[in-house]
Amino acid sequence: MNKELFEELKQSLREANQIKRGQLKPSRVFHVDAESAVVRVRGKLGLSQSKFASLLGISQDTLQNWEQGRREPTGPAKVLLKIASKHPRVLLEVA
Numbered sequence: 366m367n368k369e370l371f372e373e374l375k376q377s378l379r380e381a382n383q384i385k386r387g388q389l390k391p392s393r394v395f396h397v398d399a400e401s402a403v404v405r406v407r408g409k410l411g412l413s414q415s416k417f418a419s420l421l422g423i424s425q426d427t428l429q430n431w432e433q434g435r436r437e438p439t440g441p442a443k444v445l446l447k448i449a450s451k452h453p454r455v456l457l458e459v460a
Contacts, residue, residue, distance in 0.1 A: 406450045
């Protein structure tokens, strides 16, 4: 590994520890709306974001935007999420 990159990684770890201890504010914070229908459906299925996104045929970025309230699912995705909410096993069976 390049020495410069290694030093950058070490600095990042130091900053992460300071943030954890409350000594430094994070540069950005992401909030997941636990009441989001998308989060609830994914929780019912017990899947990671990457696996759930793959199952729905969408990018992980799109899923994160839905879960964080920046975007709303539309069209076929919305219907698929309704099916997954009411019949989660069906979605897992077709995967």
